[in-house]
Amino acid sequence: MMRSLLIIAAVACVALLLGAVLQPRGYAVRVVCLILLAASLGQCWNIVGGLANQVSLGHAAFFGIGAYTSTMLQIKFGLSPWAGLPIGMLFAALVSVLLSIPTMRLKGPYFSLATLAFGEACRIVATAATGLTGGPQGVSVPFAGNSWLLLQFRGAGAYVPVFVGLFVVVCVAFTLLANGRLGYMLRAIRENEDAAEVTGINTLGVRLAGGAISAALTAATGTMFAQFTFFIDPDIVFSATSISIRAALIAILGGVGTLAGPIVGALVIVPLEELLSAYLSNKAAGIAPLIFGLILIGIVVWRPSGLVSLVTQRRGRT
Amino acid sequence: MTPIVEVAGVTVRFGGLVALSDVSFAVRPGEIIGLIGPNGAGKTTLFSALVGLNRPDAGAIALDGQRIDGLRPHRIARLGMTKTFQNTALFPAMTLLDNVVTAAAVRLPLGAARALARDCLEKVGLGAAADTDIDDLTFPQKALGEVARSLATAPKVLLLDEVMAALTPNEMDAVVATLRELRDREGITLVIVEHHMRAIMRISERILALNFGQLIASGTPAEVSRDPQVVTAYLGQPDASHA
Ligand SMILES: Nc1ncnc2c1ncn2[C@@H]1O[C@H](COP(=O)(O)OP(=O)(O)OP(=O)(O)O)[C@@H](O)[C@H]1O
Numbered sequence: 001m002m003r004s005l006l007i008i009a010a011v012a013c014v015a016l017l018l019g020a021v022l023q024p025r026g027y028a029v030r031v032v033c034l035i036l037l038a039a040s041l042g043q044c045w046n047i048v049g050g051l052a053n054q055v056s057l058g059h060a061a062f063f064g065i066g067a068y069t070s071t072m073l074q075i076k077f078g079l080s081p082w083a084g085l086p087i088g089m090l091f092a093a094l095v096s097v098l099l100s101i102p103t104m105r106l107k108g109p110y111f112s113l114a115t116l117a118f119g120e121a122c123r124i125v126a127t128a129a130t131g132l133t134g135g136p137q138g139v140s141v142p143f144a145g146n147s148w149l150l151l152q153f154r155g156a157g158a159y160v161p162v163f164v165g166l167f168v169v170v171c172v173a174f175t176l177l178a179n180g181r182l183g184y185m186l187r188a189i190r191e192n193e194d195a196a197e198v199t200g201i202n203t204l205g206v207r208l209a210g211g212a213i214s215a216a217l218t219a220a221t222g223t224m225f226a227q228f229t230f231f232i233d234p235d236i237v238f239s240a241t242s243i244s245i246r247a248a249l250i251a252i253l254g255g256v257g258t259l260a261g262p263i264v265g266a267l268v269i270v271p272l273e274e275l276l277s278a279y280l281s282n283k284a285a286g287i288a289p290l291i292f293g294l295i296l297i298g299i300v301v302w303r304p305s306g307l308v309s310l311v312t313q314r315r316g317r318t
Numbered sequence: 319m320t321p322i323v324e325v326a327g328v329t330v331r332f333g334g335l336v337a338l339s340d341v342s343f344a345v346r347p348g349e350i351i352g353l354i355g356p357n358g359a360g361k362t363t364l365f366s367a368l369v370g371l372n373r374p375d376a377g378a379i380a381l382d383g384q385r386i387d388g389l390r391p392h393r394i395a396r397l398g399m400t401k402t403f404q405n406t407a408l409f410p411a412m413t414l415l416d417n418v419v420t421a422a423a424v425r426l427p428l429g430a431a432r433a434l435a436r437d438c439l440e441k442v443g444l445g446a447a448a449d450t451d452i453d454d455l456t457f458p459q460k461a462l463g464e465v466a467r468s469l470a471t472a473p474k475v476l477l478l479d480e481v482m483a484a485l486t487p488n489e490m491d492a493v494v495a496t497l498r499e500l501r502d503r504e505g506i507t508l509v510i511v512e513h514h515m516r517a518i519m520r521i522s523e524r525i526l527a528l529n530f531g532q533l534i535a536s537g538t539p540a541e542v543s544r545d546p547q548v549v550t551a552y553l554g555q556p557d558a559s560h561a
């Protein structure tokens with residue numbers, strides 16, 4: 001527990017430091033922001049994927065809900081994203097509970113497929129519901145100059161403290177869950193559901209709670225993403241590959257169920273994405289994702305329990 | 319005295335197989351009951367039905383006067399009845415202590431849960447193995463670990479499914495003493511499934527015998543061991559079950 005909090009504090013400090021010294025409108029600080037967002041996304045996923053071992057491939061649903069809720073409330077009602085943020089979180093938590101009704105009893109790959117389908121359904125609905133979402137051409141967050149109130153800034157530099165805040169909240173939530181009563185229960189359910197029930201654990205309720213927390217935090221990450229990119233469309237924020245699968249991949253690559261996992265995963269994946277798209281996309285379109293995929297497959301085959309296992313050979317909690 | 323457990327006409331089917339057929343019995347508070355029967359008789363199925371892991375196709379089950387059939391296992395556990403798993407089902411990626419803490423943490427804050435968990439491990443004689451990984455425990459230790467985890471739920475009724483399997487006679491005597499102490503000190507009602515006849519006859523005050531899903535005998539150890547149906551069931555004579 002203490003170690004986990006120290007890791008979070010250390011990463012937060014390094015990010016803040018980089019935010020302070022790097023050129024605020026530069027590319028490097030933008031990568032720092034992307035890493036923080038990716039680590040947060042992976043950590044949200046880690047709450048259900050890691051602690052409860054429910055490999056969700058539908059987290060884009062919650063990410064998109066967060067991004068669209070705050071953005072549309074701002075466009076239509078001039079509501080600050082700070083107000084849209086909790087509304088989106090609540091909405092996502094509610095959707096996660098509703099989604100749980102049909103998916104809760106599904107096991108392993110069936111759960112994954114159902115959540116994948118749900119994420120895709122959300123993308124299709126968001127594309128079709130033009131009145132609600134602006135449809136396939138997407139919506140832009142109106143820029144009204146640098147403003148903390150509206151959570152928008154020119155250049156990536158100013159976002160660093162905001163995203164560090166998000167990162168810290170998500171990571172601390174994970175740590176408290178992992179080390180608290182709910183964490184024990186989630187792990188018990190992951191290990192043996194019948195035995196968990198017979199020892200008095202309400203497996204449905206605990207899963208529901210874990211899923212709702214994960215969904216709400218994912219929605220918060222979605223809101224932050226929209227504020228950062230100023231433009232969202234259904235294919236971006238409800239994307240199966242670049243949100244849902246990526247969220248899982250970040251955690252799995254680094255080390256599923258560990259605090260450090262998604263952090264390490266984000267530190268590997270984001271620079272890799274950036275490098276490959278910078279050096280390869282103009283030479284041979286389409287080859288960048290291929291190489292990206294091959295590298296990831298290689299790492300997962302080489303280290304099935306994640307890169308974190310290079311340091312912590314022992315099984316256990318971080 | 320009202321029975322703590324009352325089973326009335328319980329039937330459980332798996333497809334065409336009738337694993338339990340119209341089973342009825344009652345258990346008095348604080349009793350130690352032995353449940354015997356050949357392999358496949360339905361002992362584990364009965365335990366699973368009692369704790370809610372499978373739902374009876376017919377019949378009723380009451381705990382402390384309250385109907386519990388149809389309730390989910392965690393509700394039944396919180397009402398005071400839980401079981402151990404025959405092939406042991408400890409949570410493998412946790413230490414033994416954390417297994418027991420998990421059960422205690424359902425109703426207690428973590429600090430208190432840890433203290434209770436250590437207590438439960440001491441009671442079954444596993445205090446020294448608290449920080450051991452599950453994979454490193456012997457089978458008898460795992461079985462006792464299950465008992466400790468069950469105790470952490472503060473049960474009124476504890477169903478023990480072959481926790482003494484693979485024990486030496488001396489170890490078995492020790493476990494029998496431990497179990498009796500649990501009943502004497504804490505008033506926990508015990509229903510014990512065991513194939514080892516010497517142990518089950520020694521510890522039980524009353525024995526229920528199952529064969530092919532039917533309750534074929536009930537009585538004191540002496541009575542049941544003389545019961546012709548029980549004798550034929552164990553000797554495996556043909557048509558022993560079709561009484
Ligand atoms: N989930 C299940 N699905 C189908 N059949 C089952 C299931 N569980 C048990 N059975 C069958 O029900 C019957 C009773 O099994 P049960 O495990 O209750 O016996 P048991 O008395 O505990 O035997 P043992 O002494 O070997 O543990 C057996 O014929 C078994 O094959």
Ligand SMILES: [Mg+2]
Nearest residue numbers: 361362363404
């Ligand atoms: Mg059995």
